[in-house]
Structures are given as structure tokens and as C-alpha cells.
Amino acid sequence: MRKIFKAHAAVFSANFIYGVNFFIAKGIMPDYFSPEAAIFFRILVATLLFWAFFIWKGAELIDRKDILRFMVCGLCGVAVNQIMFFKGLNLSTPVNSAIIMTSSPVIVFAFAALLKQEKVSWSRMLGIVFGATGALLLITQKGNALAGLHAPNVWLGNLLMLGNASFFAVYLALVKPLMKKYDTMTVITWVFTFGCVFALPYTGQYLPDVDFPNIPLNIWLSLAFVIVFTTFLAYLLNTVGLQTLRASTVSFYIYAQPLVAGLVNVFLDVETFTLTMLFSFILVCSGVFLVGRKAPLPAKSPVDQPVETT
Template identity: 40%
Template sequence: MTASGRAHLALIVSGLLYGANYWVAKGLMPGFMQPMQIIFTRGLVSLVLMWVVAYFFKDRSVEKSDHRTLAACGLTGIAINQAFFFIGLNLTSPVDTALIHSGSPVIVLLFSALLAGEKTGRLKIAGIALGASGALLLVLQGNFNGGGSNHLVGNTLIFLNIVSYSLYLVMVKPLMAKYSAFTIMKWVFLYGFVFALPFCVTGLREMSFTSFTPYAWFAISYVVIGTTFISYLLTTWSLKIVSVGIAGYYIYMQPVIAATIGIILFNESLTLPKILSAILVFTGVFLVNRNPAIRKGAGKG
């Protein structure tokens, strides 16, 4: 298999893990763990795993000037991203969360234009506008089914979650040309854990694993190892080979997987606003990807 093929396979596996994660993580909250308790457990275990594995993969030392970028990646890609994701998911439904996440490539391209100087034509501008409209429509809908106690707040936090993660993807890409995925991730997780720790302290006093069922142990293991350690690593490694835009395309697997699981196992309903929002977001990204510059980048993957 070519390097490009391995990168795409890594992104497919990552997408599958993330797609199921919406329901797995939702099953932990609030019956077994609170959002900040999950973030602490996820961050600590993943941090230890990253540093242990990185020890066996020797790489060049990180330049001092790059630690500022790594710290920013830890803040946006770990601390803010995960806090908004778990708190938001606790308030809204997994399908809503996955559909809002499908707008991430639009946000990535917007940050690429603002921060990396990527040119924006009329198609890109139209695509960004449509994608933003679809995400906004979904965020503002407050009557969706799915068990969330406050969908407006939850959906807003999920939107901020993808804004933070999109910024992380744009910032981490240049580092991939200099360092291995393990080197980058061990520092990103270290900085992210440090930033998140002060907000997790209160919840630690109430954290207990005595009430955990077999499902709860499976769920926390899946969240920590599957969607944190494995998925972050696969996505970061793939960015050495494919563009940020290509990596972003695979986010579209997530709402499909989440919706399929929800409809089959949890009687989740796809309402008209959800369908309309998805159409707007997907059309927006289609227009963005019609840009010749994007097609040229896609050919490299």
C-alpha cells in the first residue's frame, strides 16, 4: 500500500472511531462521570501513553521557538476542544453533535485563509457562507430529540468545539514537516493537560469508579484509548502525507455513522431542520472543494 493509501486508511479508522464515540461517550454522562471528570481521566491516561510510546521512537529535540505553537495546539486541540465537546455533548444529542462537526472543514478552510494566507475565491466564500448557515440553523434549533437537557447551549458549545479543533489542525500542520507524530502529540497532550487541570480539580473530589458497570469500563476505555490515543495519533500522522483539507473530508463519515447507530439502536429521529442543516453544510463544503486549488491539494493525497 502506498503512503497515501495508508494515510487515507488511517483517516477512515479514525472516522469510524469518532463516529461511534458520540454514543459511547454520551452513555457515560451524567450517570457515571461528569464531563470534566472524563476530560481529566482522558487527558492523564493519554498523556502517559503518549510519553511512554514516544520514548521508544527517538526523534529530534523540539526547538524552543516551536514550544509556543505546541502550547497553543494543546490549548485549542486538547483543553478547549475537549471541554466544549464533553460539556456540549452532555447537553445535546449525539446526532446533533455529529452534524455540527460536519461543518469543521469549512471552519478549517476559513482559518487557512486567515492564518495561512490561502486564497479565497467566490466559490469558497459561498461555500463558507452555506456551511456556516447550516451549522447556525442546527445550533439554534432547541426542540430536537436525543436526551439533551439544553440543546441551544449544548449545540453552541459543540460549534465552539469545532472552531477550536479547526484552529488546532491549521496550527499543527507546519510542525508535521519537522517532527514525528509521537513527538508532537506528547507535547500537545502535556500542554493541554496542564491547561485543563485547574478546571478539573473540583470534579475530582466526587469522582468514583465503584459504581462502574462493565459498559462504563468499556466506554471510558474506548473514549481514552480509541478516540484519544489512537484517533489523535492517526489523524496527526496522516497530516504528514495529506493536506488539512483532505483530512477534514473524513469528518463526513461521523454524522453518517452516528445517525445510523442512533436510528438503529436508540430510535433517534432525523427531523426536517437536521436534514436541511446537513444539506446546507454538505453543499457548502462541496462548493469549497470545487475550487481548483483544493482539487490540486487533493491530488497530493
């Protein structure tokens, strides 16, 4: 029970960071960093941090037969995922981005079910509906308060965010077998290493466009938050959660991100806490419970074969 609680706490903490990140990452683009330049620093520095922690903890070798899966996880979960997220957030608004990101649990569940990693049930489908409803209620209440932010192409930005959610869903489903075989730091370090190999040649070409001498301190601090908290810590927390929880359960916590965004608005005196926020929170928690709980095993008869469960 304690292990399960720690897994849920880790994943919720990661998504709390992601919810705050919508505002912080949006603030550094496009005036100071292009999406590609921000991604370059985010992936490179985070990879170095993972390797430092990995070596300090004690490096673990990986099997040659798993290298291809690590490469695909790095491509989907780091390189393509991050490029689409930053470019989509730059073109759209945090509110629109949050709406699109709520599609991730549905994609994860569908992909994992296709790989026979997840068992379809009415209760888990109902949980998805509860979570989506809670998130959309909160977003609808917020309206277009953030529409004044730089958003030159909302439609394309939303499309890129959908691509981001889809690739991250593929990553969560593919990385699960690696989590059962290797230590947390082994998986996340090698995933980021391959993601770094794929992303840096593309993103590095945008560095000459950055006006480094004129970047203010608050923007550097925002970038540091994106690297240390949103990338290093949040990915690590999600990976810890994946060791115990289903991929669909981990992805389902994305519904907490709009709630966090609403609380940030309250903290900044943009909005006051409302009954709609409270109701949204209850729906999200109920949805997490329904998606995360294990289905009851059917009663066995003398001729029954062993039942495989997830």
C-alpha cells in the first residue's frame, strides 16, 4: 500500500510541475528563446544531470537487445515530444494546450490496449469520462483569460500539441517493459541520451538567433525551472510512478494540470477559488480511482484456466 501511495504521489507531483510549466515555459518564448533553442538547453542540460546522478548512484548496463526500444522511447518521449510541445505552446495558448493534452490518457489507454498491456472495462472508461469532464469544466470556466498572450497560429499549435500527446502516449506504453527490467535511473538516463542524439542536431542550429547578452535574469530562472523541475525532476517522478502503476494511470494524471493552472491563477489573484474548481477536483480524483484500480478477478471453477491480469 505504501509503495502504491508513493507512486501516485510521485506522478501527481510531476503533473503539478507540468501545470505550472505551462505559464513559465510560455513566458520565455518567442521574445528571448525560440522553441528550438529552449529545447536544446532543456534536453542537453537535463541529460547531463541524469548522467551525473546515474553515475553517482551506480551505472547499470543495458542489454543489446533492448537498445532499439530505448532509441524509440528517446525519439518519442524526448525528441519529438519536446519539439512538438514547445512549438505548439509557442503558437497556441496555455489554455488551448491544456485542452489538447487531456486527450493523452485516451491515446495511452487505446495504444496500451492494442499492445494487450491494458484490460478494457466499463469502470476504467467511466474514469476517463470523469477526468475529461473535470478538466474541461475547469478550462471552460477560465475562458479566454490568456488569449492575449502571443498565439500566432492557434490551430497549428493545437495540432502540434495533439502530436505531442500522441507521441508521449506511445512512449509511456513502450517504456513500461523497460521499467520492469531496469532501475529507474537506468531507464530515464538512456532514454534521454538517445533523445539528446535525435534532438540536438535539429535544435542546435537555432542557437545563433538567441541574443544571449540581453536576456534578463528572470528569463534565465524560468529556463532553469523548465530544465531542473519540469524535465529532470518531473520525468524522474513519472518514471518512479511507472514502476508500480499502469501506463494509462500515469497518463491520466494529466487531468490534474488544468486544476494546477487554475490554482496558479488564484495565487496570482487572476481568479478566485470557485465551486466549479472544487467539483472539477472531485471528478479528477474519482477518475483516477476508477482508472487506477485493478479489475476484480472472476471466480474460478474446477475447469477454469489461470486468468492473466494487468
